[in-house]
Amino acid sequence: AQKVTQAQTEISVVEKEDVTLDCVYETRDTTYYLFWYKQPPSGELVFLIRRNSFDEQNEISGRYSWNFQKSTSSFNFTITASQVVDSAVYFCALSEANNYGQNFVFGPGTRLSVLP
Amino acid sequence: DTGVSQNPRHKITKRGQNVTFRCDPISEHNRLYWYRQTLGQGPEFLTYFQNEAQLEKSRLLSDRFSAERPKGSFSTLEIQRTEQGDSAMYLCASSPRLAGDNEQFFGPGTRLTVL
Numbered sequence: 001a002q003k004v005t006q007a008q009t010e011i012s013v014v015e016k017e018d019v020t021l022d023c024v025y026e027t028r029d030t031t032y033y034l035f036w037y038k039q040p041p042s043g044e045l046v047f048l049i050r051r052n053s054f055d056e057q058n059e060i061s062g063r064y065s066w067n068f069q070k071s072t073s074s075f076n077f078t079i080t081a082s083q084v085v086d087s088a089v090y091f092c093a094l095s096e097a098n099n100y101g102q103n104f105v106f107g108p109g110t111r112l113s114v115l116p
Numbered sequence: 117d118t119g120v121s122q123n124p125r126h127k128i129t130k131r132g133q134n135v136t137f138r139c140d141p142i143s144e145h146n147r148l149y150w151y152r153q154t155l156g157q158g159p160e161f162l163t164y165f166q167n168e169a170q171l172e173k174s175r176l177l178s179d180r181f182s183a184e185r186p187k188g189s190f191s192t193l194e195i196q197r198t199e200q201g202d203s204a205m206y207l208c209a210s211s212p213r214l215a216g217d218n219e220q221f222f223g224p225g226t227r228l229t230v231l
Contacts, residue, residue: 004158037222043205045159045222091158103149103172104220106158 002027004094004107012113013082021077021110023092029053031097034068034075035104040088048090051075082114118142120223122208128229129198136194137226141210148191149220150183151207152176159207165191198230 003026013019025034036048049059051068059066063080079086089111093104121140129135141148146167151159162181164172167188177183180198185191195202205227209220 035219042224043227044224045207045209047219047221050219093158103161103164104151104159105161108156109158 002094002096002105004092004105006090006092006107006110008110009108010111010113012115014115015084016081018078018080019082019112019114021079021090021092021112023075023077023107025073025075025092025094027073027094027096029096033095033097035093035095036066036075036077037091037093037106038088039091039109045091048077079112082112084114084116087112087114120208120210120221122206122223122226124226125224126227126229128231130231131198131200133198134194134196135198135228136192137206137208137228139191139193139208139223141190141208142212142221145210145212145221146188147211147220148185149209149211150191150193151209153205153207153225154203162193162206195228198228200230203228203230 005024007022032053034051038046038048049066056068056070065078067076089109091109092107095104120142123138127135148165150162152162153159160176161174162177163183165185168185180196183193205225207225208223211220
């Protein structure tokens with residue numbers, strides 16, 4: 001069965017602090033895909049990153065970086081030098097290749113508040 | 117705007133009424149998904165279309181829910197005899213791929229409030 005856990009319900013940081021959002025997943029498939037989405041107050045889900053299960057290379061994109069570790073089934077997301085505009089709910093999601101429709105299973109989300 | 121669009125953005129209805137939502141996916145995306153998001157939760161999968169065929173339904177999709185994608189383009193989600201527990205954000209997503217990493221593009225959602 002697929003499951004995504006985001007243990008941090010809410011995080012508050014002061015602007016310019018670094019913050020890491022945790023994501024732990026469960027799957028029986030050997031081929032799967034992991035995603036992070038941002039949901040600002042406007043409500044629309046914004047795609048941030050996609051990772052497949054065969055690519056454990058960490059990725060950096062500007063202030064964002066991702067740490068994928070299959071050994072611990074984790075796909076953590078770090079924002080460096082946070083800004084007020086980063087305030088949003090962040091969702092981690094899993095999609096299994098052998099799942100016919102490849103629908104997403106989302107975690108419950110982590111609400112990030114960046115205070116000025 | 118070439119993104120996924122959904123209408124209406126907000127719907128308030130009384131318990132027992134029927135409601136219908138529309139989703140227009142990105143052109144030529146053959147996959148279309150409906151999700152439901154309740155307050156404080158992540159989106160939950162409801163159903164999936166590949167072109168006009170509805171290929172998968174979640175157990176969350178009770179008999180009161182029906183979805184169509186008649187020409188393989190836009191899709192509608194209808195809820196009959198609405199209940200207060202149906203209050204949620206209904207999200208539509210589309211994807212261009214037949215296989216592979218299946219990035220999904222989400223619409224802005226329709227927020228349903230059942231009084």
